Amino acid sequence: MNDFKAEPAELQTEMLAAVQRVIASGWYVLGPEVQAFEQRWAEDCQLPRAIGVGNGMDAIELILRGLNIGPGDEVITTPMTAFASVLAILRAGAVPVLADIDPDTALLSRASVERCLTPRTRAVLLVHLYGQVRDMAEWQILARDKGFALVEDCAQSHRATLGGVRAGGFGVAGAYSFYPTKNLGALGDGGAVVTRDMALADRVARLRNYGQSERYHHPEIGMNSRLDEMQAAILSVRLNWLAGYTERRQQIAQRYRAELKQPAIRLLAAPQETAAHAYHLFVVCSAHRDALVAHLKAAGVQALLHYPVPMHHQQTCLDMRRDPLGLPASEQHALQCLSLPCHPQLDDAQLDQVIAAVNSFRAI
Numbered sequence: 613m614n615d616f617k618a619e620p621a622e623l624q625t626e627m628l629a630a631v632q633r634v635i636a637s638g639w640y641v642l643g644p645e646v647q648a649f650e651q652r653w654a655e656d657c658q659l660p661r662a663i664g665v666g667n668g669m670d671a672i673e674l675i676l677r678g679l680n681i682g683p684g685d686e687v688i689t690t691p692m693t694a695f696a697s698v699l700a701i702l703r704a705g706a707v708p709v710l711a712d713i714d715p716d717t718a719l720l721s722r723a724s725v726e727r728c729l730t731p732r733t734r735a736v737l738l739v740h741l742y743g744q745v746r747d748m749a750e751w752q753i754l755a756r757d758k759g760f761a762l763v764e765d766c767a768q769s770h771r772a773t774l775g776g777v778r779a780g781g782f783g784v785a786g787a788y789s790f791y792p793t794k795n796l797g798a799l800g801d802g803g804a805v806v807t808r809d810m811a812l813a814d815r816v817a818r819l820r821n822y823g824q825s826e827r828y829h830h831p832e833i834g835m836n837s838r839l840d841e842m843q844a845a846i847l848s849v850r851l852n853w854l855a856g857y858t859e860r861r862q863q864i865a866q867r868y869r870a871e872l873k874q875p876a877i878r879l880l881a882a883p884q885e886t887a888a889h890a891y892h893l894f895v896v897c898s899a900h901r902d903a904l905v906a907h908l909k910a911a912g913v914q915a916l917l918h919y920p921v922p923m924h925h926q927q928t929c930l931d932m933r934r935d936p937l938g939l940p941a942s943e944q945h946a947l948q949c950l951s952l953p954c955h956p957q958l959d960d961a962q963l964d965q966v967i968a969a970v971n972s973f974r975a976i
């Protein structure tokens with residue numbers, strides 16, 4: 613599913629040079645490398661501010677806390693996401709509420725979100741799952757009409773766009789993760805908050821650093837969630853490769869869309885006309901999922917499941933509030949989804965092999 617060892621020697625050399633530069637500088641936390649990366653990531657997101665933080669989960673928590681969302685407040689999100697999305701809401705002290713997905717995209721359903729709204733709803737955490745950014749005008753209108761903050765979980769949507777706007781530019785703020793397997797990954801943990809709200813940006817920058825306003829002054833209770841210089845320097849190098857790597861993901865997806873001829877699978881909806889899908893994952897659905905995964909494995913193809921357990925089936929979330937009509941589409945998706953290899957180091961011969969393996973499956 614990922615093959616970091618196959619990355620070009622040139623990229624490795626550039627990363628080593630960046631690491632040497634940081635070691636020689638003698639400055640390892642919140643310094644010039646973080647500032648430079650923040651500036652470049654903000655530009656890449658077409659937004660005025662990016663704040664480097666410890667990881668993607670903290671980025672979500674910091675946005676919520678920066679918006680004064682906490683105890684007693686409800687935040688609606690999807691059961692079909694990484695556990696970190698829900699955990700960040702819990703860690704902010706707020707109450708997660710789970711709405712169902714649209715089966716054609718596996719993204720949050722607006723009809724279900726509307727059923728989950730209460731006077732205590734303060735935000736919707738919209739996850740751009742698999743790298744898809746869709747229907748953002750409709751979400752913006754709903755947020756305005758119902759008076760909630762639209763917060764974007766961009767952990768899977770680096771450089772994804774809709775109508776020319778990058779993920780993170782539609783709501784009040786976007787949370788990025790730079791976990792190694794993400795489309796832009798560090799060699800360790802990292803994350804960023806992006807926003808056009810300067811006051812929120814300043815607040816997040818304080819909260820990530822003990823709530824410190826100036827040295828030794830702590831006007832509010834913050835946390836320790838800082839991006840370090842080493843990871844920032846590595847991310848600046850890897851950012852130079854991101855556009856090309858995203859194009860490769862899109863090429864792979866195009867070939868899957870054109871060449872997968874397998875009646876036992878269903879593709880998710882194609883990206884909207886003005887969208888650029890980041891294809892963090894290429895996910896298909898099958899009623900014969902487990903047999904198909906076994907068939908692929910026998911053919912030397914790895915397939916993973918994103919995600920096999922919806923949030924409300926997690927032991928810690930069994931009582932979590934949810935759509936009064938239930939979450940049937942999420943449950944079905946969890947049973948049927950599988951992710952085919954889709955990463956920049958996948959070469960054409962490997963891609964041919966995956967396509968042939970999927971197409972040769974016979975459901976019984």
Ligand SMILES: *Cc1c(COP(=O)(O)O)cnc(C)c1O
Pocket residue numbers: 667668669670693694696697739765767768789790791801802803
């Ligand atoms: C990876 C991921 C996160 C969490 O990011 P970390 O950096 O691992 O904390 C949050 N949401 C989604 C959708 C993710 O895929």
